[in-house]
Amino acid sequence: MSLSDTPGAVPDPGLVRTTRSAALAEPTERVRPLWITGVVLVNLGINAAFFGPIQVLLAQQSEHFDPGQKEAIFALVNGAGAAVSMVANPLFGAFSDRTASRLGRRVPWVLAGAVLGAAALVGLAGAPNVAVMTLMWCLVQAGCNAAYAAIFAAVPDRVPVPQRATVGGLAAMGQTAGILVGAVIGAAVSGNYALGYIICAAALVAGVVMYLVKSDDSPLRVGAARPMNWAEFLLGFIRPLRHPDFAWAWTTRLLVNIGNHMVTLYLLFFLADAVHLKETTGLEPAFGFLVLTGLYAVFVIISSLVGGRLSDRTGKRKPLVIASSAIIALASLILAFAPTWTGGIVGACVLGVGFGAYLAVDFALITQVLPNAADRGKDLGVVNVASSLPQVIAPVIAWPFVTMWGGYVSLYVAAAIIGLLGAVFVVKIKGVD
Template structure:
């Protein structure tokens, strides 16, 4: 995995640039660094701020903030991907977006740290999401441009682990830092800036000699890949959407579930959340590299994606009936095993079902919508589920909806024809 990556033509038509041996480890670190501020803020830091600013209405406010942030990411990612694809910057097509996005995202984290009201929290989250969406878009495009298909599932496994470890590290980090929002939001932002700068320095980026014309119509088309003409892509996209919705539903409300359903004291919630996410990460590690290796060696993708998704649903089912933290941790470890295998192979499968005419940035930006849409859909769907009954937030209904989404995601893989 550490050898220089060879130049080749990808199935999407993207050119795989030959990279140095330093690229791959720094690439994975940059993925982790970009995920850390988003996940730590969404799952721990912002809920803690809301618990202090508006304890009576914290779940509704959290749903609103997450939905607005998700809408912003959806609006900016695909157009930025298209612009990046045709950029003629002398610094490269992806490098300016990696660095510029990290700077904007870090500024948003600073706004979140200083926010004294919910509207300011929303403004900071919008800035944070827009900035790191640009960085994430550019990093995802590099998966098609800088990583050969023969190793892509294994690199996807590293991609998934880097993203998966971020909530665990973020929760543990916030629990260990002083009880000051400047620390909660500032430290992840600094890590993101450092890792993004490092990969930008070593990246051998594509430099286009001429910038292609971009108009509003081409930007709007960047959101769309015809699901009728490209049915395999459509089914793979739907699988990813549903599975992501399943996990996002649980992760967003995890801290509130621990305090309201399992009775964990607010002062211990961050540490308990860290323990849950640590079990999830351990489960991911146990299966991720093995699934990626098997998939690359055999060329098989569908079976691993299907079975891993059902394993995720099984883990969430255990968590649904948990009456204490110990069993809940076990459930999340099982869900992590499913997700480790899923993420390792799913992203590789997505790059292989992209239409051959898609540019890497715009095409993978459409793929990214399947990860971003849940940030908008989940709060809208969670609100009525949480409101069922009159005994407070109905977390049982919320988890049941999450499990249903995972099962439907598994079924969506079955109609895919041109991937084994």
């Protein structure tokens, strides 16, 4: 693998042009089911490794270290990891744009990221204190984001526009299945978070196998790989935002994800402390969380598949993004004003309907407003910052709402307002219907 020209190499210009055009051209051939399955499984493994810890294991480990400061510890660890992901995703995306390997540009980073993430999860299982816990989670984020940046960029590399929302919906299905698998792991280990981390590591490694075998990744010759220009990379965070459609799409994704994270961040604590699930129903909060996650997952899968196909058939992106953002906001309001087990069930189903369609269609919309085909990995990494930055922002916003500013009612109302702003800004995008 190379990130720059090999010293002394004199590549054949004709071969370089051919290789680069194959790697960078807008795809026109529909991708096959096995390739899509590989992408789905990578998304499943990465999200199991992310959300098993985020939803259950990190919260349990935080409570183990200091029950009285569990919210603060959880916010610290989660925020530090998200900060790493904001740098890692575009950085590794830029590296994959320039990688010359016979395996292709994206495959080496999917493999390396999965190995690093799995090793860090194993280290997290044995963390003796909050400092080591934070460090290991940051390494998990670095590895998983390397793999995620590469697999995210592989879609516009290989999938033609008329198929893109459908593939986006299937990838969203993999993401949701990974979230569900993570929740199942958290519930199944019954508080043994160390075992949970090890199982998440195994899921991450297993998830990348089919893609590594069936990637069909178009390679760049060594001499065709552009050298890494660090000044250009740093300016690259700003340059895409000079493209109005890209900027509005990025802002929309940021706001909708902030609202969504504010809804899900403290859901386990919400069931315990606001719904009083144990006292009112006899169910353990961890089990209740699993039930809600399962319902959410079912509706995300259905909505992402239906929404993606509908968007591809009609060629429309913006109306579906607006509608799905409004549905997500509605789910927040249900939780705010019906803090009961029934309200939680209804809210989870509505949230799944909204977020499933949003994931599929917004993904297709984003790929159609990328500034430059040669920088798909880096620019999509900048897009993914709009998904990871909320992991930093949401805890900062949510914690004072929960502890000082009215509790979960005010938290979920604020989440609804923020999500609705995302729906409003979608209309600013001019280059996509």
